[in-house]
Amino acid sequence: MNINIKASLIHTHLKQAVRLLLITVSVLAIVSCGTRETRVEEGNRLGIFHVENSAEPQSIDPHVSTGVPENNIMVALYEGLVAKHHETLEPIPGIADRWEISEDGKTYVFHIRDNAKWSNGDPITAEDFHWSWSRALDPKMGNQYAYMLFPIKNAEPFATGKLDNFDDVGVRVISEKVLEVELENPIPYFLQLLDHHAAYAVHKDSILEFGEKTDRFSKWTRPGNMITSGAFRLKDWKIYKVLKVEKNPYYWDKESVSLNEIHFYPIENFSTAERMFRVGQVHKTFEIPLNKVDVYRQESPEKFRNAPYIGTYYYQFNLSRPPFDNIKVRQALSLAIDRDTINQSVMYGIVEPAYSLTPPGAAGYQPPKLIEFNPEKAKKLLAEAGYPNGEGFPDVELLYNTNESHRKLAVAVQQMWNKHLGINVQLLNQEWKVYIASRNNLDYDIARAGWIGDVVDPINFLDLGLSSNGNNRSAYDNPEYDKMILETIPQSQTHEERLANFAKAEEMILTDLPFVPIYTYKTKYLLDPSVKGLSPNFLDHYGYKHVTLGN
């Protein structure tokens, strides 16, 4: 046989193999296609809400957990003594159906509803809250959110180990269903704090069954072990895959709950999440990738939700380093930032330009708008500071954590400062943990930062400027400002007076400008139109209880 003929025989074999491969692929493809219903359609039929939740929850123990994805799950599993209205966020009855507040605003008496039950049918008692708060505040617990309970009398000394006996903390069991709480000072937002996960009651018996009271590594949060108090209970948890909760048959208000299950998918990659949404694998995404904003706006605006959110994106100066110790330099740099342009061309118009540190509207507070874009004034101030047209301005760096939208924004600001002030700022990006360390150690010149409120109250933003606040990270230290926040505001007699004092504090900090507000956050996610009742609100707090699915 001639070699060529033999070779062609081999080719035939190979061709057959290739053909076989192609056939296999096509068969697989045909088998897997057809008119199968999407997961979202199936969810609508079965009452299962499919939620893309960005990250694997680190823990769903309310005294261990810290992040937003975890919180999104815990609000389904737990209910506070007091809950939040799903639209207005006003305090509404939760586990407690009523409460009395003393004249001086320091003593609260909560009445736990008779039919409040754990997800295994045990009644929820005042003792449950007493025990849970002693756990939440236990110094051995390492609870990063213990401070949410610090308004309670002696809670802080107990949590920091200065006081040993929990009996001295202002929480008392009056009877099986009555709990009395005594505060250090009257604070107007105390009821809001009771809906924070640090204040949730946890089920004592199941925790002690699987470990110590303060054991972070316990298995009590596993499916089958975990007992909770909310509208849903844990059904299944496959790490990095899905966490499922189901309707709690013992929940006091189970008649109002329409969903049978919620499935949370941990997906870090926003683009993957968007593709899953597009083909009907999830009802809701955690966030929309910026480059998809225009597509959804034009083609299906009804799926894109963009609502006010209580958070501020800002740049902070390191006041311990020249030239930022000079107030005129800080003011000049702020005046040269065109926030409207940033919103429109960098952020695709999905944020609000910020003219104050506190997002407008928190607890009825409208902050003074002292921030402006005025390049002429900026130039003048910089000249007065000793750098006419930017001459002699030292080499400084603008620090941000590695992220495409932070980078784009930094480039835009860099160009604005160059154009309007003639100064050159270098950009410096660092990986998240390195960036946090640089800011904690005041090892930066200018840094990007963001702050999201825990409660709807301006104090949550204004106390960032306290010299004693670990989150200040700018070396800003103004005794007058500290006095305003620590003394004047807490002593306000009326709501109006309190708001007026906030405005004064805001004016002080926007004049000193350790922080330069850039934009106010808005929620930006995709939501399938079949989901009804997931009301947008300031804290992006999800009232799953009110969600219904269907067309």
Add this chain to the structure above:
Amino acid sequence: MLRFILSRLLQAIPVLLVVITVTFFLVRFAPGGPFDGERKVDPSVLKALEAQYNLDQPLMSQYFSFLGDLVQGDLGPSFKYPGRSVNELIGAGFPITAELGIYAILVALLIGAIAGVFSALKPNSARDYISMSTAMIGICMPAFLLGPLLILIFGIWLEWLPVSGWGDLPGDKILPSVTLGAVYAAYVARLSRGGMLEVLSQDYIRTARAKGLPEHVVILKHGLRAGMLPVVAYLGPAFAGILSGSFVIESVFQIQGLGRFYVLAAFNRDYTLIMGCTVFLATLIIVFNLLSDVLSAYLNPRLRSQLGGK
């Protein structure tokens, strides 16, 4: 042969120890700690957390207690996911990564070997150029581009296959396996083409043909065995590369594998999980290199005799 394997295993111990030591200290010296976040942790809380994880002990004693636990097979609790042990996380992630890796290798071998042999039979022909330039594109195309591209075509336009997941929806294992396998298929194609070309010019092939054996027997029985040697030698490193490099695929396709745990652990400064994954993957890579050496020796009689085997 047994002596060869034993000596390679003994050599592996100091290698592992160096890997462990370097990683342990590099990770500890990296800026930022496991509990750092946007919200600064109160010093008293931080102290409590460090006590729970023994971070309040001197570094050297942490190192030795890690080694002590390691010998007993205990990799400790995860920092980021309290309530989960590192053993449990690796146990959950590895089978999925391994399954993905095996499918990817099969895809790579199937496509790569066929294309390579196909090219080698008619070197410098149009079909050789076409399949080899396709292979070159495959080598150059990064997975984070190929993955979304395949998703776009097969998942979104044609709606044939799911766009994400692993073992959730029918057919969701196809795209990730093909994407991960594609790069390796390209290498396999080039290696097997080279191997076959060399072998086909050997005397024993000529002898086989002279004996009048049918050509497919010559190629498939005599040629392929020797021609695939470079591919076999490459399989060990390739499988190791697939295991440690599947992060991109796992992230694009939302697969709950070990690669994702590993990279996220580094971002989270999850000290114990980083150490656990490193030790585990290093051991695996050593084992696979050894296996691939043994397999090469088995297939190559000349090497076999050098190693003192039969």
